[in-house]
Amino acid sequence: MNKNALKGNGDSRKSFKSFCIIGDPVSHSLSPLIHNSAFSSLNLNYSYIAFRVPQTELEESVYSLKKADIAGFNVTLPHKVNVINFIDDLSIEAQKAGAVNTVNNENGKLIGYNTDIHGLIAPLEKRQIDFDGIEILILGAGGSCRAALVALSEKTGIKKINIVNRDQKKLDKIISMGKELGLNCIPLNYDNNNVLKEVSLNSKIIINATSIGLNNELSPLKSNFMSEGAFVFDIVYRPVFTNLLNNAKDAGCNLIFGYEMLLHQAKKSFEIWTGLQGPLDVMEKSLFGIFGEPK
Numbered sequence: 001m002n003k004n005a006l007k008g009n010g011d012s013r014k015s016f017k018s019f020c021i022i023g024d025p026v027s028h029s030l031s032p033l034i035h036n037s038a039f040s041s042l043n044l045n046y047s048y049i050a051f052r053v054p055q056t057e058l059e060e061s062v063y064s065l066k067k068a069d070i071a072g073f074n075v076t077l078p079h080k081v082n083v084i085n086f087i088d089d090l091s092i093e094a095q096k097a098g099a100v101n102t103v104n105n106e107n108g109k110l111i112g113y114n115t116d117i118h119g120l121i122a123p124l125e126k127r128q129i130d131f132d133g134i135e136i137l138i139l140g141a142g143g144s145c146r147a148a149l150v151a152l153s154e155k156t157g158i159k160k161i162n163i164v165n166r167d168q169k170k171l172d173k174i175i176s177m178g179k180e181l182g183l184n185c186i187p188l189n190y191d192n193n194n195v196l197k198e199v200s201l202n203s204k205i206i207i208n209a210t211s212i213g214l215n216n217e218l219s220p221l222k223s224n225f226m227s228e229g230a231f232v233f234d235i236v237y238r239p240v241f242t243n244l245l246n247n248a249k250d251a252g253c254n255l256i257f258g259y260e261m262l263l264h265q266a267k268k269s270f271e272i273w274t275g276l277q278g279p280l281d282v283m284e285k286s287l288f289g290i291f292g293e294p295k
């Protein structure tokens with residue numbers, strides 16, 4: 001990355017600020033679209049671009065961004081955990097999740113936040129779900145599952161969170177993390193379809209926190225695995241209707257789309273960077289320009 005690429009342009013652009021996203025791959029990212037439309041709707045002289053940063057170049061890239069006095073940046077796969085080694089401090093939520101997706105330059109210090117946590121919980125809160133006494137099923141034990149557990153640990157009364165994952169070691173780790181957060185987390189075996197079906201049918205909230213669906217893969221949860229009225233959240237946002245959400249629709253469930261998380265995490269990042277209310281409607285409109293509004 002050119003170290004001077006992000007520097008401001010002298011006095012005439014005093015209020016100019018630069019933001020970016022780093023990841024690999026990153027060319028598919030919708031964050032530049034979302035943030036640039038939010039900036040221009042509020043007449044902010046800010047710009048946001050995407051940089052592909054391979055794993056081996058993470059340290060020097062973060063150093064370059066800091067040196068160029070970047071105002072803030074987002075971090076996506078595969079850097080959400082490793083970036084912690086190269087920034088100055090973490091918010092309490094980012095510490096709990098052990099992952100960062102937003103960095104803010106605060107007087108020359110790079111401070112890491114995790115706005116995926118807000119992105120996950122905001123769509124559930126919008127639906128005014130009563131968490132008391134409910135069972136939740138989460139597929140996956142990666143970064144998004146961690147963010148989900150931190151978010152859910154703020155809710156009282158959850159009876160049980162069942163977590164299923166391919167990699168057993170990662171599953172064990174996330175179960176320990178959930179327990180440390182005060183949640184009653186239970187590991188599930190992926191291969192036992194009967195148990196998965198029973199647990200899934202008892203779940204008021206089902207969250208897909210894996211990448212299953214990104215390439216139109218079939219979900220392990222068929223429509224007869226879900227109870228009518230359950231809330232089914234697929235954090236995969238492209239395609240908008242994944243196989244899981246189509247199955248959930250057939251089962252009469254309430255659908256929560258991955259793009260909702262994308263928008264809410266972006267809104268929170270925007271607010272950390274600017275101190276202004278994030279214009280969710282503008283951000284949503286920019287996304288629907290790409291996706292079309294789901295019907």
Ligand SMILES: NC(=O)c1ccc[n+]([C@@H]2O[C@H](COP(=O)([O-])OP(=O)(O)OC[C@H]3O[C@@H](n4cnc5c(N)ncnc54)[C@H](OP(=O)(O)O)[C@@H]3O)[C@@H](O)[C@H]2O)c1
Nearest residue numbers: 140141142143144166167170209210211235237258261262
């Ligand atoms: N909507 C949003 O704003 C948003 C935000 C963040 C991420 N996402 C999406 O969410 C997905 C997960 O992100 P992440 O950050 O949690 O990734 P991550 O840390 O890499 O974790 C990926 C998870 O998916 C599982 N997985 C991947 N392929 C699988 C397969 N074929 N069968 C079963 N399990 C599979 C992995 O299981 P193993 O441990 O067994 O490998 C792991 O649990 C990505 O697709 C990402 O694009 C969306």
